[in-house]
Structures are given as structure tokens and as C-alpha cells.
Amino acid sequence: MDGQFRDGETSLQTYDLVVIGSGPAGQRAAVQAAKLGKRVALIERQRRVGGVAINTGTIPSKTLRESVLDVIRIPQEREFGGTRPRRGDISVGDLLSRCDTVMRREREVVQSQLERNGVRLFCGLGSFQSPHVLRIDDEDGSQTLEAAHVLIAVGTEAGMPGALSVDHDRVLTSDDIPTLRVLPHALTVVGAGVIGLEYATMFAALGVEVTLIDKRNTLLEMVDREVSDALAHRARAMNVTFRLGEEVAALRRGRDDSVIVELASGKRFVSDHVLLSVGRMGATATLNLESAGLEADDRGRLAVDVHCRTPVPHIYAAGDVIGFPALASTSAEQGRLAACHMFGVPAESVPELFPYGIYAVPEIAWVGASEEDLTRRGVPYESGVARYREIARGQILGDLDGMLKILFHLETREILGVWVLGTQATELVHIGQAVMALHGGLDYLMRTVFNYPTLAECYKVAAYDGYNKMRALAAGEPEVIPQPDEERKAA
Numbered sequence: 001m002d003g004q005f006r007d008g009e010t011s012l013q014t015y016d017l018v019v020i021g022s023g024p025a026g027q028r029a030a031v032q033a034a035k036l037g038k039r040v041a042l043i044e045r046q047r048r049v050g051g052v053a054i055n056t057g058t059i060p061s062k063t064l065r066e067s068v069l070d071v072i073r074i075p076q077e078r079e080f081g082g083t084r085p086r087r088g089d090i091s092v093g094d095l096l097s098r099c100d101t102v103m104r105r106e107r108e109v110v111q112s113q114l115e116r117n118g119v120r121l122f123c124g125l126g127s128f129q130s131p132h133v134l135r136i137d138d139e140d141g142s143q144t145l146e147a148a149h150v151l152i153a154v155g156t157e158a159g160m161p162g163a164l165s166v167d168h169d170r171v172l173t174s175d176d177i178p179t180l181r182v183l184p185h186a187l188t189v190v191g192a193g194v195i196g197l198e199y200a201t202m203f204a205a206l207g208v209e210v211t212l213i214d215k216r217n218t219l220l221e222m223v224d225r226e227v228s229d230a231l232a233h234r235a236r237a238m239n240v241t242f243r244l245g246e247e248v249a250a251l252r253r254g255r256d257d258s259v260i261v262e263l264a265s266g267k268r269f270v271s272d273h274v275l276l277s278v279g280r281m282g283a284t285a286t287l288n289l290e291s292a293g294l295e296a297d298d299r300g301r302l303a304v305d306v307h308c309r310t311p312v313p314h315i316y317a318a319g320d321v322i323g324f325p326a327l328a329s330t331s332a333e334q335g336r337l338a339a340c341h342m343f344g345v346p347a348e349s350v351p352e353l354f355p356y357g358i359y360a361v362p363e364i365a366w367v368g369a370s371e372e373d374l375t376r377r378g379v380p381y382e383s384g385v386a387r388y389r390e391i392a393r394g395q396i397l398g399d400l401d402g403m404l405k406i407l408f409h410l411e412t413r414e415i416l417g418v419w420v421l422g423t424q425a426t427e428l429v430h431i432g433q434a435v436m437a438l439h440g441g442l443d444y445l446m447r448t449v450f451n452y453p454t455l456a457e458c459y460k461v462a463a464y465d466g467y468n469k470m471r472a473l474a475a476g477e478p479e480v481i482p483q484p485d486e487e488r489k490a491a
Helices: 024-035 051-055 058-072 074-080 092-116 174-179 194-205 225-237 328-342 371-377 392-397 425-437 441-447 457-476 484-490
Strands: 012-020 040-044 120-123 125-130 133-138 141-152 156-158 171-173 186-190 209-214 240-244 248-253 259-263 268-271 273-276 280-282 315-317 356-358 364-368 381-387 403-409 415-421
Touching: 012 024, 012 133, 024 040, 024 051, 024 092, 024 141, 024 328, 040 141, 051 058, 051 092, 058 092, 058 174, 058 194, 092 120, 141 328, 156 174, 171 174, 174 194, 186 194, 186 268, 194 209, 194 225, 194 240, 194 356, 209 259, 225 240, 225 364, 225 371, 225 403, 225 415, 259 273, 315 328, 356 425, 364 425, 371 381, 371 415, 381 457, 403 441, 403 457, 415 425, 415 441, 425 441, 425 457, 441 457
Parallel strands: 012 040, 012 141, 040 120, 141 315, 171 273, 186 209, 186 273, 209 240
Antiparallel strands: 125 133, 133 141, 156 280, 248 259, 259 268, 356 364, 364 415, 381 403, 403 415
């Protein structure tokens, strides 16, 4: 692969930017800098580009989800009397073969983009020798690069809880899912965060008995409560057992190769496999950060300012390694903004309008504030809701549980948040994002004509639902009769 070194070569090459990591943040930053006419090198420790997003995280998990939906046709089975396929009829190989194809093609796209833009790719383990000098090691030798600027975009690794061990056979992390050999009869998922919920509902949809454990008592604290409650209801209908407020004390291997799960509360049960989804750690341990004058926190993450710049001015960091929101989309945007800032090119983004998506079954997406956010901030608001069962397209799809909710300011009618649960939620949310960015407001949605039958019609139905609530409020408010003092002031 271009940029590899041979026979102990130790030359020093100079670049305007050296990027460490070829995930969304690193790839976007490298291409952006190259388009600005800069000399750019990218270091990737794996023999394949794309980082976690393409190889173990976003792409394989979302492709697996699509395969699951194709197999089980969840919405239609309830409406049209179908039955779920038997677990024994489902081949994990068939489900995952699509993942391999998509991952390979996505890697080809990234590789092509880097080559077309003249980005020099080095495969090896990158680390700092000094703030401006990086060393690359692999089995064939080492070499050094000198960088005017550096972007750290190394992503994350699966977190390993201290008391529990992973054998990658029966006790897994999310990185192991693409290599799963058999579909379990019973699966225990430890950690009810985004990744844990996504995999829990995917496997439950296939008929796997899923137990979801989390020491927190609330599910998805960042999600609007009505939406998270609806997701939990759907998950329970698929036989997901929630054990919230519980903590795993130990995992023991049973005589029949099963895993015995012991909770701190004293409860015990048996599971075929255990998936540990207890957060991610920044993959910074091998970077020799102290030689660059940097220090990671206890989760391997780096602190940055609004421009993704670390305390060392010429070193930037972007993507999952800097923490929330840790999405492929936001990571790519951070990489672009970092590259523009380091070379003095004006660029801006709108973080408050970043869309978020959870690819559970059903999926969730949102942009803007939740009802809990607005209540806490004392913002007067009202909501408008559309149910998929009210929409012709929802009936056609057989998704009768989906919903779209608009939150808007009670006085200005400005849209403050959009929440979607159900089929195509992560696509639908972008309509709300665009309207919010352009200050279209509730009136715009009421005036707009959407194709029929489409799920986009939910916006118009929800807007009229909200408008009707405002009319009812206006009709019920008593007439304000000015008092004598107020009349004199008015005069």
C-alpha cells in the first residue's frame, strides 16, 4: 500500500499535516487539507482504512440491522398475520455476509478519495517522538514524519470493565459481533446505552431471548421521555427483559459452555452469550502523548477547544477520541473544521442543529431540544404529534407504532425540537433540521404540501395537531379586562 516502508528505512519526511487515524474525522480532515493545497500524510495502524466506523462499528452494525429487518419484516407480521422466522432457520453467515460486502466497498471509497486527493497513506503504529515529529512502526521497520500540524483521530476501543473479562467467544464486545458464528438462544447485554440498545433490539427481533442490564434506573437519559418510553414498550413486546438499577458482579462459565450471570443484588441466570457494552475508551494508549506535551483523561479522551485544538496549539483532535457526541457524522464535520482552522480558512457549523440517530428496532432520531430540556429551562412550548397509523404510508409499511413529535415555542411558533420513532426516523429528521435552520416555523409546515403517500406527511399532521392545541388554548383563556391603573397607564 502506498506509503509503506521497507528494510528498516528511517528517513524524515515533512508534511503540512499528519493525521493519525483514517476514520470519518481523519479521512475528512486529510481530504479537506489536501484540497487546500497542503501536503498531507495519514497514518493508519490497521491494514485497512475506515477506522471503527467502517470496520467494527457504524457500518457493520447498521448493515446487520438492515439484514435483520429484511429477514423478519417486523411491521408486516403483526398487521398481516405473519410469524417470526424460527431461530434455527436464520443463518448468522447470511446476515453478516452483507456486512462484509458493504465494508469492503466503503473501504474502497475511502481509499480512492485519499488517493485522488494526493494524501500519502502510511500503514503502521503511529506515536509522538516530539510535538512535531511522529514515528511509524510496523513489522518491516520504522520511519519518522515531521508535521507542521497534527490531527489525532484515533477513535475508540471497547471499554473493559475491571471486574469482568472478555474471552471473545461467549463473553463479547460490540467489536466481536461481525465475527459471531452462531445465533444465540439467550443473550445478555450489559449496558443499556446506544450500542447496547441497538444490538439488544436487533437480536430480540430475531427471536433471541434478550436480557438488558444497566446500573442506571433511566433508559437513554438524553432522549425525550415519551420517545424512550415508547422504545422500551416496543422492546418489551419483542421479549427484551430490562433489569435497570442492577449491576453485574461476576460472569462464570457453566458446564454446558453457557455463561452464568451473577448480579450484585444476588440474582443469577444463565445466558448463551454476554455482550459487554459499557462504553468506549479513547485509543490513545500507544501514542506516547507525553512526548507531545499532552495528557488523556481516565477514559483515554483528549480535551479540545471549540476549534478541536488541544492545549498544544499545532495539535488538534477530532472524532470519538474527544468524546460526545461521538457520531460518524459529527466526527467527519469536526475533522473538516479542524483542518480549516489550522490553515486559517473560515468555516463554521451549527452544533445545536446536529441530528442524532439511534439505530435500534425501531429507530429513533432527533434534532433540537427535548420536552425535559425545555421544561428545565423554563421555555413555554407546545407539542404536535403525528402517529404513523394515521398516515397512509405508515399503513402501507405496516408500522403502526411510529410517531413524529414537533416541539415549538408557544408564542413565536419557532420549532425547538423534532423527535421521530419508527421506520426511516433517521431520514425524516432532516426535514425538521432544515426547517429549523431556515427558521421556517410551524406555519411553514402547515402551508407545505408533501407527497402522498409518504411518511413526510407526518410533519403537516403534527403541525396541525400543535396548531389546534394553540387554538384550544386561545379559546379557553379569559378576556383580560384592564384595571383603572392600567387604563391610565395605557392612556
